[in-house]
Amino acid sequence: MENRYVTFDPRSKLVTVLFASVLxxxxxxxxxxxxxxxFITFLLSISGSFKKGFIILISYVFLNFLTMTVFHEITxxxxxxxxxxxxxxxxxxxPIAAGIFATQHTSVGEWVSAMKKWHxxxxxxxxxxxxxxxxxxxxxxxxxxxxxxxxRGIDLSVSEVIRHPIQAMEYFLVPILKQVEYTAQExxxxxxxxGLGFEGKHTSVIPIKLKIQDYLLLASLLVLLLVEGGGxx
Amino acid sequence: xxxxxxxxxxxxxxYATVYFFxxxxxxxLMRFTVPVFHSLLVPSMSAxxxxxxxxxxxxxxxxxxxxxxxxxxxxxxxxxxxxxxxxFLPSFLFPLLADFVQTKxxxxxxxxxxxxxxxxxxxxxxxxxxxxxxxxxYSESLLNKGKDMSYVNSVFEGVSxxxxxxxxxxxxxxxxxxxxxxxxxYTKHFAK
Numbered sequence: 001m002e003n004r005y006v007t008f009d010p011r012s013k014l015v016t017v018l019f020a021s022v023l024x025x026x027x028x029x030x031x032x033x034x035x036x037x038x039f040i041t042f043l044l045s046i047s048g049s050f051k052k053g054f055i056i057l058i059s060y061v062f063l064n065f066l067t068m069t070v071f072h073e074i075t076x077x078x079x080x081x082x083x084x085x086x087x088x089x090x091x092x093x094x095p096i097a098a099g100i101f102a103t104q105h106t107s108v109g110e111w112v113s114a115m116k117k118w119h120x121x122x123x124x125x126x127x128x129x130x131x132x133x134x135x136x137x138x139x140x141x142x143x144x145x146x147x148x149x150x151x152r153g154i155d156l157s158v159s160e161v162i163r164h165p166i167q168a169m170e171y172f173l174v175p176i177l178k179q180v181e182y183t184a185q186e187x188x189x190x191x192x193x194x195g196l197g198f199e200g201k202h203t204s205v206i207p208i209k210l211k212i213q214d215y216l217l218l219a220s221l222l223v224l225l226l227v228e229g230g231g232x233x
Numbered sequence: 234x235x236x237x238x239x240x241x242x243x244x245x246x247x248y249a250t251v252y253f254f255x256x257x258x259x260x261x262l263m264r265f266t267v268p269v270f271h272s273l274l275v276p277s278m279s280a281x282x283x284x285x286x287x288x289x290x291x292x293x294x295x296x297x298x299x300x301x302x303x304x305x306x307x308x309x310x311x312x313x314x315x316x317x318x319x320x321f322l323p324s325f326l327f328p329l330l331a332d333f334v335q336t337k338x339x340x341x342x343x344x345x346x347x348x349x350x351x352x353x354x355x356x357x358x359x360x361x362x363x364x365x366x367x368x369x370x371y372s373e374s375l376l377n378k379g380k381d382m383s384y385v386n387s388v389f390e391g392v393s394x395x396x397x398x399x400x401x402x403x404x405x406x407x408x409x410x411x412x413x414x415x416x417x418x419y420t421k422h423f424a425k
Contacts, residue, residue: 127306173282
């Protein structure tokens with residue numbers, strides 16, 4: 001698969017997510033947070049989602065701006081709450097950015113072969129594949145159920161849900177759960193045909209290998225970690 | 234211990250997707266009806282609507298591991314989308330505990346289901362717990378700005394501690410109601 005964007009290994013993406021979480025727990029200083037956001041923006045741009053990276057950067061700057069200027073002076077309970085929410089969102093932004101970076105342009109197959117490489121047991125890999133594959137099916141199921149409900153004159157608007165909550169729930173959830181049972185049976189049959197129940201070693205067509213950009217990414221994360229650690233002491 | 238077969242794993246994956254979906258519905262319902270603090274009510278709302286699903290999972294795959302895996306889908310989601318690490322721990326630990334209660338203990342069936350479902354519902358409290366834990370980070374930043382500690386406490390005391398207990402108690406109440414509703418729907422449509 002020829003691609004003009006830089007691609008990263010799923011494993012180094014996961015390390016990036018972990019790093020963002022560590023950054024959040026250790027309550028890194030604001031400049032480090034900013035550096036990381038810029039770093040993620042850069043990563044997103046070179047891997048082909050420039051717009052998303054840009055939005056993240058802008059919203060980080062905007063949140064920071066709000067905290068610094070408008071809600072700098074805390075005068076009452078309202079400003080306190082708003083400023084608290086701002087702080088929470090701002091510190092949650094780096095891990096969210098890392099999560100977007102990790103899930104962009106990574107196919108299910110790549111994740112699966114990375115998981116296999118890590119010897120993650122079947123009872124975790126199989127539900128994971130099923131969830132990823134089943135989600136679009138569920139979405140189209142929900143769409144057709146809603147259409148059928150509209151056809152019968154049952155609206156699923158907010159006001160209707162508040163007026164008849166149990167009815168809305170029943171009419172909506174029961175068809176989904178019924179449909180799901182059939183899908184489970186079909187998928188089990190398909191999986192058995194494809195040899196998913198096979199006990200021995202499985203092979204994969206997707207090569208999982210750390211490339212030069214992965215090493216660069218990991219190295220720069222290590223440098224950031226060292227700088228952060230150095231700042232603490 | 235009966236081992237989970239491939240078919241069971243596939244059913245678990247599918248039910249986990251549906252569970253994820255019900256949590257999504259709960260979040261959306263809260264977002265459009267309750268202002269500002271909607272996230273505090275998400276665990277109780279989803280406890281209210283996922284009772285049927287829980288009964289189905291407990292009946293269809295009565296083996297240890299099913300409930301844990303279904304609950305852990307939220308853990309994976311919280312992890313992958315970079316919430317707090319604390320956020321993914323409860324959504325793994327509480328379902329695990331619920332799983333133990335459901336498959337290993339020997340109390341009467343209906344009581345067992347109720348207790349394990351209540352524990353299970355607490356799994357979603359992960360993302361909102363930081364609202365109380367990250368209070369420290371917030372007050373730290375306030376202190377750095379030159380506010381004194383008593384001011385910080387006065388701002389947050391009433392909001393935080395009370396809302397914590399209210400939302401936790403609400404989870405217990407709604408999960409009991411949710412299971413009752415779930416049972417009605419289950420016996421009407423699914424019990425054979």
